[in-house]
Amino acid sequence: MSRPEHGVYPPGRVMNFKMNFRKALVVPLLFVSGLGVATAATILSMSDVNLKVAELIKPFNTASTAMNFEFTSLNVDQVRALDFGIKGFLNKKGTLNEVQFDLKDLNYAYGDGTKPTATVDADVKFDLVKFLGQEKMNEFATSIDELVVDAATDFVQEYGAAAKVEAKTVDKVVDAQGNIQLLKMKLTANIDMSLLPATLPEADVEIQSLDVEITASRTGVSLKGNVVLNPKFYPFEENNIGLKEYIDALLSDDEATYDDVNRYLAIVDGVATWLVEESFE
Numbered sequence: 441m442s443r444p445e446h447g448v449y450p451p452g453r454v455m456n457f458k459m460n461f462r463k464a465l466v467v468p469l470l471f472v473s474g475l476g477v478a479t480a481a482t483i484l485s486m487s488d489v490n491l492k493v494a495e496l497i498k499p500f501n502t503a504s505t506a507m508n509f510e511f512t513s514l515n516v517d518q519v520r521a522l523d524f525g526i527k528g529f530l531n532k533k534g535t536l537n538e539v540q541f542d543l544k545d546l547n548y549a550y551g552d553g554t555k556p557t558a559t560v561d562a563d564v565k566f567d568l569v570k571f572l573g574q575e576k577m578n579e580f581a582t583s584i585d586e587l588v589v590d591a592a593t594d595f596v597q598e599y600g601a602a603a604k605v606e607a608k609t610v611d612k613v614v615d616a617q618g619n620i621q622l623l624k625m626k627l628t629a630n631i632d633m634s635l636l637p638a639t640l641p642e643a644d645v646e647i648q649s650l651d652v653e654i655t656a657s658r659t660g661v662s663l664k665g666n667v668v669l670n671p672k673f674y675p676f677e678e679n680n681i682g683l684k685e686y687i688d689a690l691l692s693d694d695e696a697t698y699d700d701v702n703r704y705l706a707i708v709d710g711v712a713t714w715l716v717e718e719s720f721e
Contacts, residue, residue, distance in 0.1 A: 484687055486514040492690050496701050500709050506531045507709065509543070514687075521683040523549040530708060534716025539566040540660075541712065555648065556669040556676075565660040566715055573721035574619050577658075581620040585609055588627055595629075599645065602635035610653075622657040631670070643674040 490510045500507045509528030516522060525548075530541040544561040551557065568577065580587075588607035596603035611624035629650040633642050652665030674680065689697040 484514060484516055484684070484691075486511050488691055489514065489687055493701070496698065497705060500705055504533045505709065505712070507705070509705075512545075513547075516684045516687075520550060521548070523547070524683070530712055532709075532712040532716050534713065536719050537566050537570050537716040539564060539712050539715045541565075541708075553671055556671055557666055558669065559666040561664050563660060563662045564715075567658070568656065568660060569658050570721070571715065571719060573719075576720055577620050578618070581612070581623050584623065584625060588625060592627060592629055596631065598637075598640060599631055600635070600637045600640075602632045602637070603629065604632075605629045611655075622655065624653065624655045627652045627654065627665075633670070633672075642670065642672045643677070645670045646673055 493510060494508070497507050497509065507528075507530045509526060512525035512527050514524045526543065526546040528543045530539075532539050540563075542563045542565070544563065546558070546560050546562075548558045549556070572580070585607055589605060592605040592607060593603075596605060605628070607625060607627045609623065610626050611622065612620070613622040614620055627650065629647070631645060631648055633645065633648075636642060636645065646669065648668040648670050650665070650667050652663065655662045669676075675682075686697065690701065
């Protein structure tokens with residue numbers, strides 16, 4: 441998957457909703473599902489990890505951008521990452537808009553190993569009318585259920601009959617002129633491993649289930665939800681690199697690990713730049 445350079449987002453004025461749906465899910469999934477087995481017996485200091493992350497974030501803080509992300513909890517034993525919490529924010533001012541991204545809570549818990557679960561609570565505050573235009577917002581609102589189902593179905597189409605996807609509007613507010621003011625949606629997906637196609641190994645399936653609520657209004661978008669990961673997904677297998685080794689490398693000033701973290705931060709910064717410098721009105 442191609443990644444933008446620092447502060448740059450791919451140009452273009454067409455939003456490919458279906459293509460970006462999988463990217464939006466896979467990037468955090470690849471991070472979270474890399475938590476499987478970690479064999480090193482290193483004692484990790486959350487404060488030391490946060491100091492390293494702060495060093496990598498520092499170049500992204502400019503006159504127009506304020507960014508910070510940090511671990512709020514980090515529990516790792518001698519075998520695997522058991523749980524962690526992350527919070528953070530990204531505020532950016534542009535020529536066309538201003539965005540405030542607030543990651544209130546991102547948590548992962550391995551539990552007993554049958555249902556490793558990630559939960560998220562996040563807000564993106566920006567002027568959606570400036571970004572899309574009221575007419576496009578209204579058009580989008582009339583077909584959002586179908587768009588989301590189509591996009592989610594594309595994401596799980598390789599799973600065949602094993603995948604069940606449902607999207608529905610649970611709240612919709614319009615003004616006297618018929619302009620959309622608020623739209624709340626619920627998206628669920630479930631994968632029945634017993635019904636997977638014979639050609640698809642269970643180790644290639646990222647998730648067991650997905651339950652997300654998305655609220656969009658004139659002032660931004662909020663997202664709350666959880667993803668239950670598939671414990672047989674290949675990153676959980678023994679001898680695959682886990683979060684523990686990844687953090688060990690970060691604390692050891694490993695250049696390749698620094699580059700990886702920098703690329704993910706650049707994605708977040710690039711998306712924010714796109715939101716404040718682009719308009720579809």
